[in-house]
Amino acid sequence: MRIPYERYFDLRAIPQGGMAMDSYEYLSQVTASAVENAPIWDAHTHLGTDTDGKTLNAEGLLADLAKFDVTGAVVFPFNDPDQGEDFHVPNERIFAECAPHADRLLPFMRLNPHGPWEAEYETCLARGHVGVKLHPRAQEFEIGSDLVRPIYRRAADDGLPVLVHTGYGMPAISHDVATVAAALPHLKLILGHASFIDMPRALRVLKPFPNVYFETSVVRVYDLFQVLREVDPSRVMYGSDKPYSSSTVSLQSMGIMAAMAGVPEERMPDLFGGNLLRVLDVTS
Amino acid sequence: MRTTVKGTDVHDVCREVVERGLHPEQVDVDLGDGRLLPLVLDDPAHFTLYVRLYSRALAARNLFLSGNIRRTLWEIGAALIAADEPPCFLEGVYLAEIRFALANAEEALRTGQTSAKHHGPYASMTIAENLCLMRLFRRQLHPTPPG
Numbered sequence: 001m002r003i004p005y006e007r008y009f010d011l012r013a014i015p016q017g018g019m020a021m022d023s024y025e026y027l028s029q030v031t032a033s034a035v036e037n038a039p040i041w042d043a044h045t046h047l048g049t050d051t052d053g054k055t056l057n058a059e060g061l062l063a064d065l066a067k068f069d070v071t072g073a074v075v076f077p078f079n080d081p082d083q084g085e086d087f088h089v090p091n092e093r094i095f096a097e098c099a100p101h102a103d104r105l106l107p108f109m110r111l112n113p114h115g116p117w118e119a120e121y122e123t124c125l126a127r128g129h130v131g132v133k134l135h136p137r138a139q140e141f142e143i144g145s146d147l148v149r150p151i152y153r154r155a156a157d158d159g160l161p162v163l164v165h166t167g168y169g170m171p172a173i174s175h176d177v178a179t180v181a182a183a184l185p186h187l188k189l190i191l192g193h194a195s196f197i198d199m200p201r202a203l204r205v206l207k208p209f210p211n212v213y214f215e216t217s218v219v220r221v222y223d224l225f226q227v228l229r230e231v232d233p234s235r236v237m238y239g240s241d242k243p244y245s246s247s248t249v250s251l252q253s254m255g256i257m258a259a260m261a262g263v264p265e266e267r268m269p270d271l272f273g274g275n276l277l278r279v280l281d282v283t284s
Numbered sequence: 285m286r287t288t289v290k291g292t293d294v295h296d297v298c299r300e301v302v303e304r305g306l307h308p309e310q311v312d313v314d315l316g317d318g319r320l321l322p323l324v325l326d327d328p329a330h331f332t333l334y335v336r337l338y339s340r341a342l343a344a345r346n347l348f349l350s351g352n353i354r355r356t357l358w359e360i361g362a363a364l365i366a367a368d369e370p371p372c373f374l375e376g377v378y379l380a381e382i383r384f385a386l387a388n389a390e391e392a393l394r395t396g397q398t399s400a401k402h403h404g405p406y407a408s409m410t411i412a413e414n415l416c417l418m419r420l421f422r423r424q425l426h427p428t429p430p431g
Contacts (some may be wrong), residue, residue: 001310003306003307004426005308006426008324009304009310009324009422011298014295014298014377015373016293016296017293017296021377049403050403052402052404054404056400133380165382168403218411220410220417221414221418221421223415225421244406245407249385249415257418260421264364283313
């Protein structure tokens with residue numbers, strides 16, 4: 001009779017003797033094909049300072065990325081105490097921090113739809129920010145409101161992806177997201193934290209919209225499992241939410257749950273960075 | 285009939301179990317220091333261990349969000365106690381990871397990250413929940429085939 005070893009352990013997920021679980025060696029063991037054969041890109045990291053006291057600078061971020069051989073990351077400001085009305089200061093700061101590492105750190109602009117966002121958008125676009133980050137809870141707006149739609153429209157017209165927070169503290173958003181995605185089929189809309197407040201309905205409601213992507217940072221593994229089972233792997237993106245989470249945990253969860261959910265090995269590189277690079281039109 | 289395998293390296297022991305075609309539930313591990321541990325837990329014990337830890341981490345996160353830091357620390361402390369003594373050889377690896385996430389949350393709270401606006405403790409407790417759930421998923425999603 002066949003012995004179901006997979007119920008008990010996966011040899012790939014048990015660290016070999018002396019191997020630390022927060023090491024690249026362990027990560028490589030867990031996600032062998034993905035991390036060794038294709039670049040990893042992180043779709044969700046922060047630089048600067050948050051109102052909650054968390055900080056991260058480029059040096060710290062690059063050290064974390066290097067530890068796990070992550071090629072690069074999308075970077076945007078925290079909910080910075082110096083945000084003012086338009087995030088001008090933190091946007092400028094993170095761009096300057098990313099500039100010496102332009103091939104690895106890709107800055108998004110953070111905008112506040114309540115403020116004079118148009119001028120800041122133009123400034124950031126001209127400077128070279130490659131996407132937009134929106135946070136409906138922190139900046140207190142509804143995801144599908146008329147207030148924010150001009151930002152979506154402008155980003156879509158310019159080919160910039162928009163990463164919008166759909167995690168902690170958000171109400172159910174899938175119908176609003178569907179309305180936005182239907183109205184702007186050329187918008188590349190990345191759902192930060194994969195809309196976990198609205199699972200599993202979000203998967204059903206948003207399935208018809210190929211321009212909606214699910215970013216997986218700090219998502220509970222039952223939601224991650226369902227995303228990986230039900231959403232085409234071309235629409236799922238690895239993210240960590242650094243510095244709140246680490247590359248270790250985020251990459252391990254993605255690798256282990258993708259294997260359990262039956263994502264074919266040849267699709268793993270899409271999850272770990274391929275999809276993000278395609279959305280950004282970046283050749284790694 | 286149980287089989288005893290000698291070793292302290294989890295990966296090596298598990299590989300030997302696979303190579304010898306042994307059933308994990310019928311293996312004990314001799315650690316060479318007088319301890320003999322079952323390689324794995326049976327289903328009820330495995331479920332009990334991880335549901336206990338998961339519920340502690342979940343309760344801690346919810347108490348944190350409600351602002352009750354004293355009770356949050358109490359739940360984390362209880363989870364750390366429950367994760368302290370590995371009841372079998374294999375789970376020692378995963379319990380160490382869970383303890384690390386819980387200790388991160390505890391440290392953050394003790395250093396003043398106590399408001400619901402602080403995302404760090406929330407993330408650490410979510411990570412602890414996820415580590416428990418991944419162990420439950422592994423056992424639950426691969427049921428023994430009939431016969």
